[in-house]
Amino acid sequence: MNTSELDARQRLVRVALGQEEADLLIRGATLVNVLTRELYEADVAIASGRIAAVGGGYRAAEVLEARGAYLAPGFMDAHIHIESSLLTPARFAQVARPHGTTCVVAEPHELVNVLGLQGLHWMLKAGRGSGIRVYASLPSCVPASEYERGGAALTPQDIRAGLQVPGVLGLAEMMNYPGVLGLDAGVWEILAQAGGRRDGHAAGLGGRELQAYAAAGLHSDHEAVTPPEAQERLRVGLWLMVREGSAARNLQALLPILRGDVSGGRVPRRAMLVSDDVGVDELLAHGHLDRLMRECVAGGLHPVDALALVTCNPAEYWGLHDHGAVAPGYHADLVLLEDLKSFRVLETLVGGERHHVPAPTPALGGGTINLGPGWDTVSLGVPAHWPVIGVRPDQIVTDRLSPCGEPGTASGDLTRLVVADRYGRGELSACWAAGIGLKRGAVAMSVLHDAHHVIVAGADEGSTGEASVRAAGRALERLGGGVVVYDGQQVIAELPLPYAGLMTDADPYLTAAQVEGVTAALHSLGCVLPYPITTLSFLGLSVIPSLKLTPRGLLDVEKWRLVEG
Numbered sequence: 001m002n003t004s005e006l007d008a009r010q011r012l013v014r015v016a017l018g019q020e021e022a023d024l025l026i027r028g029a030t031l032v033n034v035l036t037r038e039l040y041e042a043d044v045a046i047a048s049g050r051i052a053a054v055g056g057g058y059r060a061a062e063v064l065e066a067r068g069a070y071l072a073p074g075f076m077d078a079h080i081h082i083e084s085s086l087l088t089p090a091r092f093a094q095v096a097r098p099h100g101t102t103c104v105v106a107e108p109h110e111l112v113n114v115l116g117l118q119g120l121h122w123m124l125k126a127g128r129g130s131g132i133r134v135y136a137s138l139p140s141c142v143p144a145s146e147y148e149r150g151g152a153a154l155t156p157q158d159i160r161a162g163l164q165v166p167g168v169l170g171l172a173e174m175m176n177y178p179g180v181l182g183l184d185a186g187v188w189e190i191l192a193q194a195g196g197r198r199d200g201h202a203a204g205l206g207g208r209e210l211q212a213y214a215a216a217g218l219h220s221d222h223e224a225v226t227p228p229e230a231q232e233r234l235r236v237g238l239w240l241m242v243r244e245g246s247a248a249r250n251l252q253a254l255l256p257i258l259r260g261d262v263s264g265g266r267v268p269r270r271a272m273l274v275s276d277d278v279g280v281d282e283l284l285a286h287g288h289l290d291r292l293m294r295e296c297v298a299g300g301l302h303p304v305d306a307l308a309l310v311t312c313n314p315a316e317y318w319g320l321h322d323h324g325a326v327a328p329g330y331h332a333d334l335v336l337l338e339d340l341k342s343f344r345v346l347e348t349l350v351g352g353e354r355h356h357v358p359a360p361t362p363a364l365g366g367g368t369i370n371l372g373p374g375w376d377t378v379s380l381g382v383p384a385h386w387p388v389i390g391v392r393p394d395q396i397v398t399d400r401l402s403p404c405g406e407p408g409t410a411s412g413d414l415t416r417l418v419v420a421d422r423y424g425r426g427e428l429s430a431c432w433a434a435g436i437g438l439k440r441g442a443v444a445m446s447v448l449h450d451a452h453h454v455i456v457a458g459a460d461e462g463s464t465g466e467a468s469v470r471a472a473g474r475a476l477e478r479l480g481g482g483v484v485v486y487d488g489q490q491v492i493a494e495l496p497l498p499y500a501g502l503m504t505d506a507d508p509y510l511t512a513a514q515v516e517g518v519t520a521a522l523h524s525l526g527c528v529l530p531y532p533i534t535t536l537s538f539l540g541l542s543v544i545p546s547l548k549l550t551p552r553g554l555l556d557v558e559k560w561r562l563v564e565g
Contacts, residue, residue, distance in 0.1 A: 074102025130361025170197030367500030438528030441487030
């Protein structure tokens with residue numbers, strides 16, 4: 001402890017002994033003890049941003065009358081890409097804190113792919129003034145694989161330096177599982193830098209491959225989509241992160257595991273709820289982790305077990321020993337709840353503060369869009385033998401469909417996809433996709449996991465369709481990043497994202513309205529995806545099966561090679 005920490009701890013002792021007045025007393029609460037799974041009436045005394053004592057008879061400068069409301073630890077999202085909300089940390093906190101979120105472990109993979117370690121430092125700096133606690137895990141795969149090339153590449157030396165940054169808790173999701181299992185020297189040099197937590201990302205792995213992945217020293221996975229996959233991860237010692245976001249929704253499928261249906265009613269202790277990627281529109285409409293707990297309780301999970309999935313469990317996983325419980329010495333990150341069914345939040349405290357005015361979001365340079373001079377003339381043709389990407393509306397995995405014109409392909413449901421390098425290198429590739437549904441026009445975006453190149457989806461309208469694709473790309477370039485919907489030789493909807501082409505510091509309700517406008521415009525053009533921005537943004541992620549499009553070409557993820565041109 002440094003001197004200030006020592007003084008604060010000694011003050012907690014004096015307040016706990018009744019020798020000194022607390023800053024705040026929460027009186028008459030029904031305390032939710034996630035450590036013992038108990039509910040009981042208690043007062044909570046808070047001093048210097050921490051809990052000094054739990055019990056009766058304490059004095060305080062301010063009293064908050066709970067009147068029997070449930071007092072629980074603040075909610076923690078153990079794996080989230082804040083950038084996917086399209087909001088800066090302060091704007092994200094503005095939305096999430098009223099829903100009980102007090103802490104997140106951000107994985108700034110998107111920002112770091114564009115700007116390198118500058119993006120990591122910015123995320124932590126912006127998070128400090130946001131109104132919630134923002135920790136980070138250090139992106140381990142920048143670029144995500146050998147088939148992606150973004151605006152930056154982290155070397156093992158960069159990884160070593162990044163892990164020393166205050167606020168970084170460990171190594172983020174190791175997506176390059178072929179490199180792990182193939183004993184790739186570069187991948188293993190990165191793993192060697194991390195002595196603490198190492199997040200996993202084992203999409204589709206099972207059997208011996210999953211055993212080997214766990215044996216390599218990875219500690220968690222959020223890619224399980226079926227109960228057998230989830231149970232297998234728990235059995236090999238991985239922490240199970242159950243993901244429920246805007247692009248991938250796995251909670252309903254994995255509720256049997258969380259309820260303990262396959263283990264005689266014994267709920268798994270090494271499990272968490274995470275959102276991974278969640279859009280601002282969904283946050284405003286449905287909430288954050290509170291929504292996930294509502295679904296858990298509605299699905300038969302005990303409310304206190306549901307709370308543990310977003311409090312003490314993630315705190316234990318990340319080694320945040322003073323987080324995740326209502327107990328003496330813990331951070332006073334607390335939430336008052338009306339009940340344990342709706343999880344309606346009455347008040348959220350962070351560090352004992354009931355109200356917070358966020359600091360201005362720091363400036364962020366770089367991250368512009370440069371399609372290069374060849375964009376207007378380069379061929380957008382698709383090789384006839386290439387398979388078609390089958391897009392699923394509620395998952396980030398895709399299907400491999402027969403080439404255009406062959407049996408098994410819905411020829412009337414084809415959309416041209418183009419992925420172009422945004423960093424001025426001139427690389428570009430195009431393919432066909434089914435399941436998007438565009439009948440006319442085009443949409444261009446600078447949000448494309450993980451390298452965040454430009455993706456343009458255009459209706460199959462021959463030369464008119466190609467012209468719309470090119471026009472949409474140039475409109476996005478002029479906007480400086482974000483989302484542009486183009487039809488009839490004009491932009492009909494747009495969403496500016498001036499922070500690296502990924503985020504905005506605008507009011508979340510304005511941003512949500514712009515997302516809604518983009519979504520409505522796309523639906524008017526025939527798009528059938530419920531959350532088109534989110535779903536389209538994963539069609540370039542080279543580490544998620546089955547087919548993904550990169551500027552270098554169409555990648556068969558399962559075979560781990562580009563489809564021959």
